[in-house]
Amino acid sequence: xxxxxxxxxxxxxxxxxxxxxxxxxxxxxxxxxxxxxxxxxxxxxxxxxxxxxxxxxxxxxxxxxxxxxxxxxxxxxxxxxxxxxxxxxxxxxxxxxxxxxxxxxxxxxxxxxxxxxxxxxxxxxxxxxxxxxxxxxxxxxxxxxxxxxxxxxxxxxxxxxxxxxxxxxxxxxxxxxxxxxxxxxxxxxxxxxxxxxxxxxxxxxxxxxxxxxxxxxxxxxxxxxxxxxxxxxxxxxxxxxxxxxxxxxxxxxxxxxxxxxxxxxxxxxxxxxxxxxxxxxxxxxxxxxxxxxxxxxxxxxxxxxxxx
Amino acid sequence: xxxxxxxxxxxxxxxxxxxxxxxxxxxxxxxxxxxxxxxxxxxxxxxxxxxxxxxxxxxxxxxxxxxxxxxxxxxxxxxxxxxxxxxxxxxxxxxxxxxxxxxxxxxxxxxxxxxxxxxxxxxxxxxxxxxxxxxxxxxxxxxxxxxxxxxxxxxxxxxxxxxxxxxxxxxxxxxxxxxxxxxxxxxxxxxxxxxxxxxxxxxxxxxxxxxxxxxxxxxxxxxxxxxxxxxxxxxxxxxxxxxxxxxxxxxxxxxxxxxxxxxxxxxxxxxxxxxxxxxxxxxxxxxxxxxxx
Numbered sequence: 001x002x003x004x005x006x007x008x009x010x011x012x013x014x015x016x017x018x019x020x021x022x023x024x025x026x027x028x029x030x031x032x033x034x035x036x037x038x039x040x041x042x043x044x045x046x047x048x049x050x051x052x053x054x055x056x057x058x059x060x061x062x063x064x065x066x067x068x069x070x071x072x073x074x075x076x077x078x079x080x081x082x083x084x085x086x087x088x089x090x091x092x093x094x095x096x097x098x099x100x101x102x103x104x105x106x107x108x109x110x111x112x113x114x115x116x117x118x119x120x121x122x123x124x125x126x127x128x129x130x131x132x133x134x135x136x137x138x139x140x141x142x143x144x145x146x147x148x149x150x151x152x153x154x155x156x157x158x159x160x161x162x163x164x165x166x167x168x169x170x171x172x173x174x175x176x177x178x179x180x181x182x183x184x185x186x187x188x189x190x191x192x193x194x195x196x197x198x199x200x201x202x203x204x205x206x207x208x209x210x211x212x213x214x215x216x217x218x219x220x221x222x223x224x225x226x227x228x229x230x231x232x233x234x235x236x237x238x239x240x241x242x243x244x245x246x247x248x249x250x251x252x253x254x255x256x257x258x259x260x261x262x263x264x265x266x267x268x269x270x271x272x273x274x275x276x277x278x279x280x281x282x283x284x285x286x287x288x289x290x291x292x293x294x295x296x297x298x299x300x301x302x303x304x305x306x307x308x
Numbered sequence: 309x310x311x312x313x314x315x316x317x318x319x320x321x322x323x324x325x326x327x328x329x330x331x332x333x334x335x336x337x338x339x340x341x342x343x344x345x346x347x348x349x350x351x352x353x354x355x356x357x358x359x360x361x362x363x364x365x366x367x368x369x370x371x372x373x374x375x376x377x378x379x380x381x382x383x384x385x386x387x388x389x390x391x392x393x394x395x396x397x398x399x400x401x402x403x404x405x406x407x408x409x410x411x412x413x414x415x416x417x418x419x420x421x422x423x424x425x426x427x428x429x430x431x432x433x434x435x436x437x438x439x440x441x442x443x444x445x446x447x448x449x450x451x452x453x454x455x456x457x458x459x460x461x462x463x464x465x466x467x468x469x470x471x472x473x474x475x476x477x478x479x480x481x482x483x484x485x486x487x488x489x490x491x492x493x494x495x496x497x498x499x500x501x502x503x504x505x506x507x508x509x510x511x512x513x514x515x516x517x518x519x520x521x522x523x524x525x526x527x528x529x530x531x532x533x534x535x536x537x538x539x540x541x542x543x544x545x546x547x548x549x550x551x552x553x554x555x556x557x558x559x560x561x562x563x564x565x566x567x568x569x570x571x572x573x574x575x576x577x578x579x580x581x582x583x584x585x586x587x588x589x590x591x592x593x594x595x596x597x598x599x600x601x
Binding site for chain 2: 003005008009012015016019020022023024026027029030041042045046088089091092094095096098100101107110111116117118120123124125126127128129133135173174176177178179197201206208210235236238242255257258260261271274277278281285288289291292293296300303304
């Protein structure tokens with residue numbers, strides 16, 4: 001700032017550099033392990049410099065883990081979560097901010113309570129829903145007596161079923177069903193000056209026109225931020241795909257990682273193939289890291305506005 | 309208060325409907341279903357569920373295994389939060405001095421945010437594996453010093469380190485943003501009054517960072533209750549002999565491996581209650597947030 005602090009500056013750099021080393025060290029050791037043969041990985045004393053097997057191990061991890069297919073699946077799911085989230089949170093926030101109706105606050109709270117409970121906490125019942133996505137509506141009909149009414153009148157038994165297990169829809173929809181993006185959009189829409197709405201009305205623009213021609217162009221930064229956060233979020237999903245996918249043609253990358261090394265209890269004395277596992281880890285880490293580094297500016301702003 | 313609105317309320321209804329449907333299907337219905345399971349018990353020979361009142365909860369709360377998983381979750385939460393918050397705070401406050409290399413430091417501390425929990429788990433499991441790399445060497449020099457595969461305490465230390473490492477970047481982002489929203493004029497005024505850099509950190513920046521600090525603290529604890537699944541599953545699978553069997557992992561195990569839906573649902577509800585309580589603490593705090601500026 002204003003004064004000269006040569007000693008403190010050196011100390012600052014020392015602290016930051018050691019912090020950086022602590023954060024980078026696991027990554028470095030992963031790269032080292034991924035670039036050796038298994039014998040070199042478990043050699044004593046350990047190799048602390050990268051070897052020359054990196055490409056060999058990367059290709060083996062790629063083929064052995066079927067990472068090509070998994071990447072495609074994960075991209076589809078990440079893209080679905082991204083667009084679903086952006087579109088839905090945009091229109092929901094629009095409906096909540098630019099209109100005046102009595103149900104506004106109740107709906108607002110109904111949606112925002114969902115921020116509190118992440119998917120992991122309600123995993124067991126959500127799984128039951130995924131097995132039949134129409135179960136909630138069936139239950140509603142049963143409880144309200146409509147099923148009974150219909151079968152009494154027409155003799156038709158109402159049975160609705162839509163199995164979401166082993167499908168992209170089943171992977172995507174529960175991840176979209178939270179309020180993070182809606183909150184971000186609402187905060188942003190609330191900062192739009194009223195004069196803009198009045199001017200649009202004066203010029204004869206309806207609400208949809210206003211949304212399309214004014215709000216969406218204005219919210220580009222928001223879209224970039226939300227897209228980054230959602231991409232990383234969807235890419236890194238583990239527990240949900242682990243449950244919903246049993247047919248491996250829908251498997252996602254993070255779950256595949258868990259399979260590269262056998263569970264601790266099941267190793268049976270055999271040395272896991274660490275070099276392949278670490279190479280796989282590197283491949284899977286790469287896309288979200290690139291996205292975060294390139295989108296850093298937007299994503300940081302978005303993250304802070306989402307969670308606050 | 310805002311006055312300019314559009315009048316076509318049917319459009320608003322149309323706009324809000326998709327999210328309401330999704331939230332009902334994947335949030336409210338599952339939550340109520342969990343309630344139903346928690347208070348009922350499935351009959352062994354079919355024939356639907358019978359109402360058992362609080363029996364499921366009683367069974368859980370008198371189960372020593374459950375209490376041990378609660379205790380382990382608390383240890384994990386406190387351990388990983390203390391490490392992650394402490395380290396992120398120190399790094400953020402020094403990065404905020406904006407010395408040469410500021411941008412590089414910033415990116416270097418943000419990127420771990422992008423890494424999936426199972427990837428962190430796998431990398432740390434390798435690094436701390438007693439049978440490979442550095443720790444194998446350590447074990448040769450000091451025989452039987454390190455073996456998280458058999459030693460529960462060491463396994464817990466290992467997952468705490470992995471969990472904390474994963475969380476540092478997130479905390480760092482919030483601390484840095486919090487520090488940068490402190491008006492420069494305040495810090496300059498401090499400097500004019502003769503406060504040196506460290507003094508200004510202690511008496512101006514840290515106190516003004518208090519709201520962010522509490523926010524990050526609560527988020528970290530909540531996350532450690534829910535987000536720890538990927539790390540535990542790839543690193544220890546709850547072992548050795550249940551030494552890292554955290555609440556989330558136990559719910560998953562009881563529900564999907566043990567097929568005890570009622571027990572898992574009751575545990576879910578207790579965990580939900582805990583998360584909601586923590587969120588309320590945070591909301592109360594944010595409402596009372598003191599504005600110094």
